[in-house]
Amino acid sequence: MATSSSPAPTRQAVHDAERAPLYRFLAPRFWGVWFALGVVRLANVLPLRAQLAFGRSLGRLAHVFSRRDRRIASVNIALCLPDWSDEQRRRLVKAHFESLGCAVVETGLVWWASDARLKRLVQFDGVEHLERALASGRGALMLSAHFTTLEMGARALTLLGPTSIMYLTPDNPLIAELSRRMRSRHTVQAISADQIRDLLQSLKKNLPVWYAPDQRFTDKNSEIVPLFGQPASSNVATSRLAKISGAPVLPYFPERRADNTGYVVRIHPPFDNYPSGDPIADTRRFHELIETHVRLHPDQYLWAYKRFKRADFDPYARTGVDV
Structure with missing residues (x-):
């Protein structure tokens, strides 16, 4: 994979001052x-x-x-x-x-x-797209989505070279602490979802940044964008991040092999004409790719999540669905 134009950063552990001592998590709960x-x-x-x-x-x-x-x-x-x-x-x-x-x-x-074990299990398709993107010197936003292979996809990207990832902090404090520690073992930086400045700094260092913004979103960068024809409260900030950073945006989809022998990670070419100036249209392009991959591997999409709940509509409160 193409390397950064600046000296390659080393993997960093979470700073000791930021760690919660694990003895705090010995309570029965x-x-x-x-x-x-x-x-x-x-x-x-x-x-x-x-x-x-x-x-x-x-x-x-x-x-x-x-x-x-x-x-x-x-x-x-x-x-x-x-x-x-x-x-x-x-x-x-x-x-x-x-x-x-x-x-x-x-x-x-x-x-x-170990990296050695994962390299035996993971096959990449489209690495050349990432190499060309990094050759531009502006990093790369690796745009992924919430499939059940989500965590495997993030770790797999680190096999190609120094990488940063953006993540949402889990609600359980023990899982949150361990996730942060483990992610920091394998990445240059594990960036929480509210640290946009750190994401932009990673791109400035010409790093690929793994990023999965497809969950339900109701913040200031939220818009209703169709997904499978259903209105979905969606994060449209990817266009803005691409505009600010100049980084190419590459769709990135991992999948579990049907024969249980490993994983295939598909790296798509960068979106062309992106950002287009219309964040909703840009997000719709991403949603269309998600739909395509869901149809290829429907069991691996994260169906058990309230993706379509909105302030004025909750389909999960209805009755009549056979479970």
Whole structure:
């Protein structure tokens, strides 16, 4: 991969002053998280196929007991895939929960696997697009989306060279602390979603920055942009970031192989004529790519999330959807 025009930055750990000592998370309310992390850590010693088989078993169990998430996924699939039969949708909900289970055990790979192991598991398609983008010296915004392979995609990008990632802080404080520590082991900088200045600085250093802005968004940069024909409160700030930084924007989509042997990460060419001057139209282009990838791997999209809830509309409060 093309290197930065300035000296390559080294990977940095989180500053000690910013770390929350882990002994603060020994209270009983965190025991369940510690147990789950221990199981995931132990599963990391298994071959990938065995790991994913274990994850699918966890997902099938979650499908039985997680009525709320099952309902959210069912509503989303009914909204986005109206041409599918009820039976097709029910099968997709089950397959999606299996994919969620895979995502849980993949945390072990993302956090603890060596680069050497991941390089054996990950195949890249389109690296030349990133190399050409970095040759311009303005970094690259790697525009990703919320599939169940999200975390694997972010870690995979670090295999190509120094990388920064932008992330949302999890609600659980223990998971938030461990996520920050682990991400900082593999990246130049793990940037929280409110640190836009740090994102721009990474681009200025000619780094690729992994960025997934496709979740429901209601801030000042929010607009209603269709997704699968449904009105969706969306973040349209990507156009503004591209304009300020001059960085090319490359769609970036990871996928889990159907035979459970690894992952394919697809790097698209940079959007042309971007930003266009119309942030809603720019965001719609991104949504169309998401729709394309969802149709290729429907079980791997994050259906169990209230993507279409708005201040004046909550489809998840309705009755009548078969879960």
